[in-house]
Amino acid sequence: MTKKERALNAIEVLKKEYPEAICSLNSSNPFELLVAVRLSAQCTDARVNLVTPALFEKYKTLDDYCNADVKDIEELIHSCGFYKSKATSIIDMAKGVRDRFGGVVPNNIDDLITLNGVGRKTANLIVGDVYGKESIVVDTHMIRIANRIGLVNEKDPKKIEFALKKIIPSEEGSDFCHRIVLFGRDICSARKPKCDICPMEYNCKKVGLK
Structure with missing residues (x-):
C-alpha cells in the first residue's frame, strides 16, 4: 500500500x-480550550479536567485572566505541573488575544503561535476543533x-x-x-x-x- x-x-x-x-479536554469556549491545552503540557488530560472547573469558575472572561494575580492561578493549577510558567503564559495569552486580536482567539496557525505558550500542536487543535479548518x-x-x-x-x-x-x-x-x-x-x-x-x-x- x-x-x-x-x-x-x-x-x-x-x-x-x-x-x-x-477532544479529551473539557472547555466551553475557544479561550478555555486554549488554556486547557496549555495546562496539558507534561500532564494528563484527566488531571487537567480535574483542575479546570475551579479555574473556569473563577475566571469567566478574558479580562478576568488579564487582570488575574499570577499567584492565584498558580495555586489553582499547581497539580498540573510547571505551574509557574503555565500561569504566566495563561495571563500573557489572554492579554495577547485581547490586545492584538480584538478579544477573539485567532483562527489561523501563524497568529496563534505568536501567543505565549502556544506551539503548533496547540494551534492545530484550535483551528481544527474551534474553526473546522485543516x-x-x-x-x-x-x-x-x-x-x-x-x-x-x-x-x-x-x-x-x-x-x-x-x-x-x-x-x-x-x-x-x-x-x-x-x-x-x-x-x-x-x-x-x-x-x-x-x-x-x-x-x-x-x-x-x-
Missing part, C-alpha cells in the same frame, strides 16, 4: 472503533502511531504535521487526531501495545514492526 492508502485505511478503521471523535495535531501518540503504521518515517513534529497533511484528507484531520489519541491510550501504547486485539494489525504488520 502507498502511504495515502494506509492513511485512508487507518481513518476508516478508527472511525469504526471510535465513532465519536471528541489541522493535524502531532502529540506523542501521533508521533508513535504514525510511524508504527507506516504513515511517516520521521520524529520531528513539524515534519510529521506537513507529511500527514499530504495524505490525510483535510476534512478528516481533526477527528483522525482525536481518534489516534484514544487508540494510543486504549491499544497502541508506548510500552505495552495490545497487538493481539489491534484493529490496525494489518497496517502494522505490513511495515514489519511485528
